[in-house]
Amino acid sequence: MPCVKPDGSLSTSGRLMLEAVRPGSTAEDVANVTGMPLYRVRSILRELLDADYVSEEGERFTQTEQGAAKVKSSS
Amino acid sequence: MTTTIEEPEVRATLPRLNEPAPAFDAVTTHGALKLADFEGSWLILFSHPADFTPVCTTEFIAFAEIYPELQKRGTELLGLSIDGLSAHIAWVRNIEEKAGVKIQFPIIADLDRKVAAAYGMVQPGESTTEASRCVFVIDPKGILRAMIYYPLSTGRNMDEIVRLIDALQTADEHNVATPANWHPGDKVLIGAPRTTEQAEERVGEKGLECIDWYLCKKSL
Structure with a gap:
């Protein structure tokens, strides 16, 4: 996954x-x-979903606890 | 006794205008992309025969030059060839290094030819291993609205691609058609009358420039 690396760290785009x-x-x-263009956002959100960094309800996204921790650790 | 079993010829069908564009899920230089990711935007999906080849390189530089104009028109670009991701990345970096042009749009690495087959991009009479120079215009609802096929030897005309987007968007917005060699600002064509009564009314209609009842232009 280009935005979420195998070790779980994020690329610049993924972190943003x-x-x-x-x-x-x-x-x-x-x-x-x-x-960012919408097509790229949709693609990266899919990766973040697969990595459990965001959750989806309907067409709305929210950081998971794991995602929030990742943001905190990378800032 | 030996028998010869002939393998069935695999023929890729061409997509059809005004029908949903074939869906895809592809590996690109910008990550995994689906056709659905472009919903809400116009999309120009185009193929080129191979990375690191002369005509294709001039085309990529030219596509990069029109990309800002396309974006102003709510239109994204997506390239494709039957090359791997590493070749695409190396070529894009080479174009930036040698020509000073940054390729900002994604390129599909279609090594398994799934997208090329779905869109009829490989024309075996020309090449069985490369995609021809195809352009597919897909509207924000995912409907295929235009197709252009160019041979391997001939680089595409970028002005025509921008003009095509302008013409399609104008036709949709104003329910009109556009004449030969039309450019934004030129007069547009209105649909031909469908009854004799409409034809009679059409010739007397103000604000129209009519050559005859079936061929009338107007300004937008």
Whole structure:
């Protein structure tokens, strides 16, 4: 996964994206915050979901505890 | 006794205009991308025969040059060839190093040819191992709206690709058609009348420039 490395660390894009996820964010919200194209946001959010760094309900995303810890440790 | 079993010829079907574009899930230089990731944007999916080849390199530089114009039109670019990810990455870096042009859009590494087959990009009469120079315009709802096929020897015209996006978006927004060699700002065509009564009304309609009842232009 290009944004989540095998050791669980994040690429620059992955970290920016995870930091931009607020409780209930949509992909469009994250695209607005990060300035990244929507297609890329959707792709990276999928990776963050697979890594359990975000959770999804409907089309809204929230950092998981694991994701929040990752943001904290990488800042 | 020996028998010869002929393997069935695998023929990739061409996608059809105004039908949903074939879905894909592809490995790209920007990570795993699905067609659905582009929903809400116009998308130009284009193929090239091979990385590190002369015509393709001039095309990539030219695609990079029109990319900002396409983005202003809500349009994304997605390249494809039957090359691996490492080749794509090395080529993109080489273009930046040698030509000073950064390739900002993703490129599909279609080594298993799944996307190329779904879109009929390999034209065996030309090459059985490379994709031809194809352009597919997909609208924000995922409908295939235009296709262009160029041979291996001929680099594509980027002005025409931008013009095509302008024409499609204008047609959708104003429910009109565009004449030959149309550019934004030129007059557009309105649909031909479907009844004799409409034809009669059309010739007297104000604000139209009519050559005859079936061929009328107007300004937007």
